[in-house]
Amino acid sequence: xxxxxxxxxxxxxxxxxxxxxxxxxxxxxxxxxxxxxxxxxxxxxxxxxxxxxxxxxxxxxxxxxxxxxxxxxxxxxxxxxxxxxxxxxxxxxxxxxxxxxxxxxxxxxxxxxxxxxxxxxxxxxxxxxxxxxxxxxxxxxxxxxxxxxxxxxxxxxxxxxxxxxxxxxxxxxxxxxxxxxxxxxxxxxxxxxxxxxxxxxxxxxxxxxxxxxxxxxxxxxxxxxxxxxxxxxxxxxxxxxxxxxxxxxxxxxxxxxxxxxxxxxxxxxxxxxxxxxxxxxxxxxxxxxxxxxxxxxxxxxxxxxxxxxxxxxxxxxxxxxxxxxxxxxxxxxxxxxxxxxxxxxxxxxxxxxxxxxxxxxxxxxxxxxxxxxxxxxxxxxxxxxxxxxxxxxxxxxxxxxxxxxxxxxxxxxxxxxxxxxxxxxxxxxxxxxxxxxxxxxxxxxxxxxxxxxxx
Amino acid sequence: xxxxxxxxxxxxxxxxxxxxxxxxxxxxxxxxxxxxxxxxxxxxxxxxxxxxxxxxxxxxxxxxxxxxxxxxxxxxxxxxxxxxxxxxxxxxxxxxxxxxxxxxxxxxxxxxxxxxxxxxxxxxxxxxxxxxxxxxxxxxxxxxxxxxxxxxxxxxxxxxxxxxxxxxxxxxxxxxxxxxxxxxxxxxxxxxxxxxxxxxxxxxxxxxxxxxxxxxxxxxxxxxxxxxxxxxxxxxxxxxxxxxxxxxxxxxxxxxxxxxxxxxxxxxxxxxxxxxxxxxxxxxxxxxxxxxxxxxxxxxxxxxxxxxxxxxxxxxxxxxxxxxxxxxxxxxxxxxxxxxxxxxxxxxxxxxxxxxxxxxxxxxxxxxxxxxxxxxxxxxxxxxxxxxxxxxxxxxxxxxxxxxxxxxxxxxxxxxxxxxxxxxxxxxxxxxxxxxxxxxxxxxxxxxxxxxxxx
Numbered sequence: 066x067x068x069x070x071x072x073x074x075x076x077x078x079x080x081x082x083x084x085x086x087x088x089x090x091x092x093x094x095x096x097x098x099x100x101x102x103x104x105x106x107x108x109x110x111x112x113x114x115x116x117x118x119x120x121x122x123x124x125x126x127x128x129x130x131x132x133x134x135x136x137x138x139x140x141x142x143x144x145x146x147x148x149x150x151x152x153x154x155x156x157x158x159x160x161x162x163x164x165x166x167x168x169x170x171x172x173x174x175x176x177x178x179x180x181x182x183x184x185x186x187x188x189x190x191x192x193x194x195x196x197x198x199x200x201x202x203x204x205x206x207x208x209x210x211x212x213x214x215x216x217x218x219x220x221x222x223x224x225x226x227x228x229x230x231x232x233x234x235x236x237x238x239x240x241x242x243x244x245x246x247x248x249x250x251x252x253x254x255x256x257x258x259x260x261x262x263x264x265x266x267x268x269x270x271x272x273x274x275x276x277x278x279x280x281x282x283x284x285x286x287x288x289x290x291x292x293x294x295x296x297x298x299x300x301x302x303x304x305x306x307x308x309x310x311x312x313x314x315x316x317x318x319x320x321x322x323x324x325x326x327x328x329x330x331x332x333x334x335x336x337x338x339x340x341x342x343x344x345x346x347x348x349x350x351x352x353x354x355x356x357x358x359x360x361x362x363x364x365x366x367x368x369x370x371x372x373x374x375x376x377x378x379x380x381x382x383x384x385x386x387x388x389x390x391x392x393x394x395x396x397x398x399x400x401x402x403x404x405x406x407x408x409x410x411x412x413x414x415x416x417x418x419x420x421x422x423x424x425x426x427x428x429x430x431x432x433x434x435x436x437x438x439x440x441x442x443x444x445x446x447x448x449x450x451x452x453x454x455x456x457x458x459x460x461x462x463x464x465x466x467x468x469x470x471x472x473x474x475x476x477x478x479x480x481x482x483x484x485x486x487x488x489x490x491x492x493x494x495x496x497x498x499x500x501x502x503x504x505x506x507x508x509x510x511x512x513x514x515x516x517x518x519x520x
Numbered sequence: 521x522x523x524x525x526x527x528x529x530x531x532x533x534x535x536x537x538x539x540x541x542x543x544x545x546x547x548x549x550x551x552x553x554x555x556x557x558x559x560x561x562x563x564x565x566x567x568x569x570x571x572x573x574x575x576x577x578x579x580x581x582x583x584x585x586x587x588x589x590x591x592x593x594x595x596x597x598x599x600x601x602x603x604x605x606x607x608x609x610x611x612x613x614x615x616x617x618x619x620x621x622x623x624x625x626x627x628x629x630x631x632x633x634x635x636x637x638x639x640x641x642x643x644x645x646x647x648x649x650x651x652x653x654x655x656x657x658x659x660x661x662x663x664x665x666x667x668x669x670x671x672x673x674x675x676x677x678x679x680x681x682x683x684x685x686x687x688x689x690x691x692x693x694x695x696x697x698x699x700x701x702x703x704x705x706x707x708x709x710x711x712x713x714x715x716x717x718x719x720x721x722x723x724x725x726x727x728x729x730x731x732x733x734x735x736x737x738x739x740x741x742x743x744x745x746x747x748x749x750x751x752x753x754x755x756x757x758x759x760x761x762x763x764x765x766x767x768x769x770x771x772x773x774x775x776x777x778x779x780x781x782x783x784x785x786x787x788x789x790x791x792x793x794x795x796x797x798x799x800x801x802x803x804x805x806x807x808x809x810x811x812x813x814x815x816x817x818x819x820x821x822x823x824x825x826x827x828x829x830x831x832x833x834x835x836x837x838x839x840x841x842x843x844x845x846x847x848x849x850x851x852x853x854x855x856x857x858x859x860x861x862x863x864x865x866x867x868x869x870x871x872x873x874x875x876x877x878x879x880x881x882x883x884x885x886x887x888x889x890x891x892x893x894x895x896x897x898x899x900x901x902x903x904x905x906x907x908x909x910x911x912x913x914x915x916x917x918x919x920x921x922x923x924x925x926x927x928x929x930x931x932x933x934x935x936x937x938x939x940x941x942x943x944x945x946x947x948x949x950x951x952x953x954x955x956x957x958x959x960x961x962x963x964x965x966x967x968x969x970x971x972x973x974x975x
Contacts, residue, residue, distance in 0.1 A: 069639075069820060074636055074639075075643075075812050076812055079805065079809065082804070090792065093792055129525055132525075135594065135628070135629075139619050139625050140625070144594060144596075165595055167595075170592070170594055174587070177633075178633075181526065181633050188526075337548055338544070345860065346859075353533075356527075357527055357531055361527075366530065397848070399856065401853050401856045401857055479525070
């Protein structure tokens with residue numbers, strides 16, 4: 066029997082995806098957003114398999130920093146010293162035992178593949194969010210959306226700042242800012258799902274929520290860029306803040322202005338290929354190039370992916386469509402990539418939640434403070450909408466942080482400003498807002514619709 | 521500016537895909553099979569970038585064995601000793617320089633990602649080939665296909681064996697067998713593409729070619745398993761040959777018999793999810809599980825993927841389809857994964873072709889011998905079809921080795937029986953048969969169709 070080197074990778078990645086599907090299944094069973102099921106399954110998997118001593122999970126649980134061990138070892142440093150320096154005595158020794166063991170190289174390869182897949186997953190997710198958002202629709206919804214979005218970012222930020230200053234006065238300013246910024250996030254995916262399910266996406270409230278969620282994404286991403294820039298440069302430099310705002314605005318505006326021209330050019334060039342190949346390659350390359358350029362400009366790769374989604378549309382390819390091939394949209398072509406890879410991102414986020422970190426008063430207190438700031442902040446933002454609307458529905462519609470909040474937290478973790486305890490508190494807040502919003506929203510919309518029927 | 525760790529991976533993978541797309545483009549421009557363009561572009565990229573000293577390409581060019589350096593280094597061996605032991609002085613020192621350099625860990629991560637993507641690519645490719653093949657259609661085409669397929673495997677094997685025994689009498693029996701087996705491969709993808717383009721896929725000849733290509737794939741894969749088994753066990757053990765034939769037959773029969781039951785069960789279970797998710801997850805999990813089980817049974821992962829494709833069909837999901845969602849087939853759902861990943865496999869195959877190895881008389885002589893054996897062998901196999909058919913068309917239709925031949929060669933290389941020079945000779949043979957078949961086939965079919973119109 067000869068072993069194909071891909072077999073252990075297939076086993077690891079597929080097992081993790083299988084758990085994610087179980088989680089998704091359970092979420093569907095209890096009519097909850099699928100993200101929630103994947104996260105919960107990841108948390109369960111991470112903690113049970115960790116206690117059972119499953120090597121792959123132990124490595125994945127420590128997050129992407131583990132891969133630094135490979136780089137530093139290849140450059141000549143001893144494995145155990147690097148591991149202990151990065152993860153402390155106990156975890157460092159356990160990781161050293163795994164890596165230097167007979168399956169060490171294989172475990173690291175599987176873990177790196179899971180990590181790469183999860184990162185591609187979140188890139189495709191943000192691309193799809195961008196693709197579903199529509200710039201024109203956003204403009205049409207107008208001032209209400211913008212007011213709701215701005216309030217929905219500023220109020221939770223201010224409240225979160227205040228809550229943390231009160232609860233954790235010794236926390237570094239960088240950490241406080243990052244966490245406060247996380248509170249401003251809105252998950253357009255979850256919100257638009259609920260609106261679509263209830264047929265509410267064509268109401269005034271629905272339009273305002275969708276528009277505000279789109280603005281909020283952009284605002285949130287700019288704030289993420291600003292806060293990340295400050296964290297990396299180490300101080301609040303107003304010139305740098307302005308520069309980062311300029312960079313991110315320039316990137317987004319540049320993409321929106323130059324993007325269509327580039328896509329049109331690429332679509333014409335690719336027109337010689339089969340229409341499906343042309344759409345697929347153009348979309349894939351556009352997403353990846355923008356993700357990379359965004360990173361080059363100091364922004365997160367997901368900003369590029371989101372921007373690519375905003376710009377791309379099937380209309381660029383209309384002259385190359387042939388009736389006998391049938392119409393296949395970009396959404397349908399990228400969706401399979403997203404469907405397979407996105408669950409890996411969420412379950413990996415779950416795996417990295419250390420339940421032992423939840424079981425401490427400081428985390429519970431911080432999580433409670435963040436939750437209060439998060440809920441009040443988003444309820445207040447509903448006031449940005451015109452008085453004739455159901456502002457409570459709008460506030461609740463903006464509530465779920467979902468994947469965007471987690472992405473923020475993951476970046477904060479990569480930057481080293483969010484430690485395990487804070488990450489756990491944020492995940493608790495994200496989980497609770499994401500869990501609470503859909504059922505409340507459904508109830509409120511149902512009541513609203515019944516009232517309109519009575520009138 | 522903070523760097524997202526995925527950015528260099530995106531840059532590497534996307535650049536390589538971009539070159540593959542250029543190759544595909546050029547192939548389309550000159551009406552050649554796309555595989556050919558990707559291979560040629562890979563060969564160009566591999567050799568030019570190697571001469572220019574591009575680290576990533578130097579690492580990729582040495583093939584998957586490079587990753588053993590990471591495993592062995594993590595286990596405690598010094599990088600340079602491992603590298604020189606694996607690749608000899610000159611290449612070993614160059615690889616050591618790259619790996620221990622400041623970007624070493626990053627280069628290895630990008631190379632590993634490209635390698636993993638390419639392996640997933642070939643798995644999805646073989647899945648699609650299986651999906652497009654139809655067991656029932658194969659039975660209906662009947663005895664002609666089976667005769668053509670058996671002749672098409674045996675005659676090239678015998679001729680190849682004879683040619684190598686004559687040209688390279690000191691070659692090991694294992695290598696001779698492996699290369700001779702490579703000659704029996706038929707690329708169903710390329711053949712069916714040409715047949716579809718000319719509208720010839722519904723003629724008797726078309727049916728026989730397609731049926732024979734399917735049989736040939738199965739026969740070829742059994743032979744691959746047999747030969748691999750012999751290579752690994754080190755001797756021609758008839759009991760072992762029988763065992764491997766039994767294992768591979770049992771696996772294929774088991775999949776065909778039990779597979780539908782498993783898919784039906786999974787489809788019902790997944791029925792609670794959205795129909796697209798249900799199809800996507802069921803297909804993905806089925807392919808991956810069978811790929812893994814095939815490997816466990818001592819077969820190649822691609823055998824499992826091919827078998828999964830043979831079994832799966834949209835009919836299992838018909839009771840869960842809802843008219844308002846519109847029909848989306850498994851083929852359309854898996855295709856995007858294949859469209860993005862498959863070119864990475866072919867370009868990587870091209871990158872691993874060392875042009876300096878072509879420039880030697882032994883390689884050219886062996887390649888010429890293989891080419892003659894390959895062409896005569898497949899022309900003879902047309903005689904297996906009933907006399908009323910155009911046997912020349914059938915023979916030429918079976919000519920292109922395409923991806924299947926390359927997959928064989930790649931496995932032989934992993935097993936260590938095919939060295940750089942032989943690999944180069946095989947790739948030359950694959951390229952020439954793949955390049956020659958489509959234009960000849962088009963001409964012959966055109967002539968045949970004109971004659972039928974005259975009658």
